[in-house]
Amino acid sequence: MDTRFPFVDWFRNSSPYINAHRGRTFVILIEGEAMARGRGEQLIQDLALLHTLGVRLVVVFGIRPQVQQALDEAAIVPGLHQGRWIADAPVMACIERVAAEQRLWLEARLSLGLPNTPMHGVELTAVSGNLVMAKPLGVREGVDFDRSGEVRRVRASAIEGLLEKGSLVVLPPLGFSSTGEVFDLNASDVAQHAAMALGADKLILLGEASGLFDASGQLQRQLTPAEAEPLLRQAAPGSELSRHLEAACAAARHGVARTHLLSWHDHDALLGELFTRDGVGTMITQHRYEQLRPAELADIGGLLELLEPLERRGMLVPRSRERLEHEIDDYLVIDRDGMIIGCAALHGFGDAEMGELACVAVHDDYRGGSRGELLLAEIERRARRIGLSALFALTTHTTHWFFEHGFRLADIDSLPPLRRDTYNHARKSKILVKSLG
Missing domain, CATH: 3.40.1160.10 (Acetylglutamate kinase-like)
Structure with missing residues (x-):
């Protein structure tokens, strides 16, 4: 530049x-x-x-x-x-x-x-x-x-x-x-x-x-x-x-x-x-200008802007606007004065007692401030509220971050059947699981 x-x-x-x-x-x-x-x-x-x-x-x-x-x-x-x-x-x-x-x-x-x-x-x-x-x-x-x-x-x-x-x-x-x-x-x-x-x-x-x-x-x-x-x-x-x-x-x-x-x-x-x-x-201020909240359809543009650099580097699987719109209720965002600087999603799988922690992302300019931990803690609270006993995540780049936060390596058989069937073997993502007990 x-x-x-x-x-x-x-x-x-x-x-x-x-x-x-x-x-x-x-x-x-x-x-x-x-x-x-x-x-x-x-x-x-x-x-x-x-x-x-x-x-x-x-x-x-x-x-x-x-x-x-x-x-x-x-x-x-x-x-x-x-x-x-x-x-x-x-x-x-x-x-x-x-x-x-x-x-x-x-x-x-x-x-x-x-x-x-x-x-x-x-x-x-x-x-x-x-x-x-x-x-x-x-x-x-x-x-x-x-x-x-x-x-x-x-x-x-x-x-x-x-x-x-x-x-x-x-x-x-x-x-x-x-x-x-x-x-x-x-x-x-x-x-x-x-x-x-x-x-x-x-x-x-x-x-x-x-x-x-x-x-x-x-x-x-x-x-x-x-x-x-x-x-x-x-x-x-x-x-x-x-x-x-x-x-x-x-x-x-x-x-x-x-x-x-x-x-x-x-x-x-x-x-x-x-x-x-x-x-x-x-x-x-009485009202925090950086807040963690459920995502809304109006956040789609901000989410795309946040995720695109990470998708380009291969750290995240690309997500289309249509997919984000369909799954928007699964997402949490960190909103900093109108800018989406962090997100994470919790995807459910029917009657399975496991949920997928997906799309954990924090803007490059705002890393190092415990925002990832904040997102994870809220996802865990959301998972417990809906009766899940464990979380799983798939990652190619951030395995040690998940280790540091209580996840352990697992094999593909530990995934819910629907997620097991859609696992991308070419991507070779590590599978990590955390008990919420």
Whole structure:
């Protein structure tokens, strides 16, 4: 294959996602550290690209490091409780000033359309305003939080109206009360409530970490809220991890389909997560995007695409579309975000107490992740449910894999009569049997 232009191949593979994201609503949180460390320009270019691809964007920005710098310069030491600043009048004055400066800077950069820049010719209308209503935290554990607040509601209809007009909505970490006060809010709290109020398709949290990792240091690609909450309980109160996990779990439980935890340190994280099948960070979702399920007729095209390379190499017996359609109820598939990456079939033989484990296949790009074992375990459960006492398999290439999973060599006489009569002697497949007792 000609690889002089690897971007072209990537662009072709990203086209399903370009189509899927068009017209969708994404709420994106950019933590203040990203702006403070000079990552703002690149992220704004990525936002402009998403806008041109038809994504409806709500951008929430954090200001914690910028406010901390302003407080240091003013020799103001804020009170701190439960991981939150106590926003008295001097602290709040710094917060309001920094929020205004950051909002103006962001809107100015979103207006950039100079020649020889990635945003040349892109017209973005960035709109902010009193779109988040807030209430005070009040007195907690004997501590008066003054003008530190929490989100009361997001004016979803107003934001929807702006998005319908093609505007990009910018939300600072501030909220307004019905009495005309301004409150300091957590940016992640604003992003979470905006995503829930809008029924956003995605909530994207750009922070320090590249995602969530298990005890061995392995990146966790996907977790449910229930799986993520133990990590939330272990996180330090007020830490970025705590704020992001709380937002992600709450959003997932309140209708936001997918929340993505990404690192702003990675220049490719935002686009890599959105336009590649595997992504680069951790996704929190109530519904797994890789699932093992019974096959459907709509999966035939995906099955043919999965099996064809293995049939060409002689690892599997060729199966026609008609045969797959006829036997579709025998198949299980692993569906990864709409792509069939694995399958296996259980064929029965009338009154025989043995079933055939057939067509076990996993896409080359997804081997080594225990997917074969997952398919086998489910086939065994299905076999037991219908009263089978043993499985058999025929293979020319993967004998040792079957040995490792409890199969033993057998002769042709151990096969059910119907399968014995159709055995292809020219292929010389090994016969393997596993008891389900």
